[in-house]
Amino acid sequence: MFCLDRQRGGSEDCPTEVLKIAGSTGNVYTVKIDRLPSCDCPHARRGNECKHVLFVLVRVLKATNYWQRAYLASELREIFSKAPPIVPVDAERCDNDRKPIHEEDTCPICFMEFQDGLEGTVYCKAACGNNIHKECFDQWAASRKRSAAPVTCPFCRSRWIDADGSQGRISIDMLKQRSINSEGYINVAQDLGISTQRDYSTYHSFWVRREARRGADVGDWYDPDPF
Structure with a gap:
């Protein structure tokens, strides 16, 4: 996962942050960290705790109380005061x-x-x-x-920016120009050099079958006629 953007909001008494996170298949999700952290990914919309919120709290904000499902205003102030600074454009x-x-x-x-x-x-x-x-x-x-693959960073797999700046960073302006995919999200998989197909190898077979019947692209992870 990659953090594409961070925006601080709220008030001095109760600060918040809205972040754009590229998921494992390149879909861009919006994570909001406030009193009740939220994400607009399908898993979170069903009322579950999602990995994108956890990624933001642990990796981006370096929060020590990442396990909480809700926060007091004082706890939010402490999290953001200790978080890495937001880099200006x-x-x-x-x-x-x-x-x-x-x-x-x-x-x-x-x-x-x-x-x-x-x-x-x-x-x-x-x-x-x-x-x-x-x-x-x-x-x-x-x-x-x-191999006709995009040149990416060996560390983070972001598209490589040459010395002349010929390959730009994924910006909010770029995201605004992208169309919405069939899942209802902007997708930046091509920019990051990752696959748009989700890896279902660790998922329970019942869940994979259910998602396939709902129209999800599960690739070779589901065989409708195994025999």
Whole structure:
């Protein structure tokens, strides 16, 4: 999952945040963190707790009381005061997003250390800011192009932004221009280099059959005539 946008709202006494989250198949869901956290994904709409809210609380906001289903205004203030800052749009285009190289860090392709620091490296400008050996990345990009696949970050799988900025970050303006798919959501799977088909390998077979009968695309995970 990926966080595409964060917007702080509410009041000083009771702050809230609305986030756009790209799910595992690229559908973009809206998660709101307020007194009663909510998400507009199908699972949450049925009254269930969903993984998108949990992702926001744990990964994005770094909340320690992520297990709660409701929050007091004082708890919301504490969560947002300790959460990572929201990066301004202008800051997204500068090298401040680049992560520093630590002694134990390794390249995700060759798994070797960065012996020369930032020299001879590139980094993900689209999302995660992680560093990669330039030579390794060039080979990675070439292999992706040979297979007609989009060039993505080896870490976070976001579409790669070249040095000239030719591949842009997924922005709210871009989302507004996208059409709604058959499930009722904007989908950015192609931008992130991920599949639009959900992985049902860990789902109970009864649930998969039920979703297939409702018209869901379950691919090869359901055989209507197994015998």
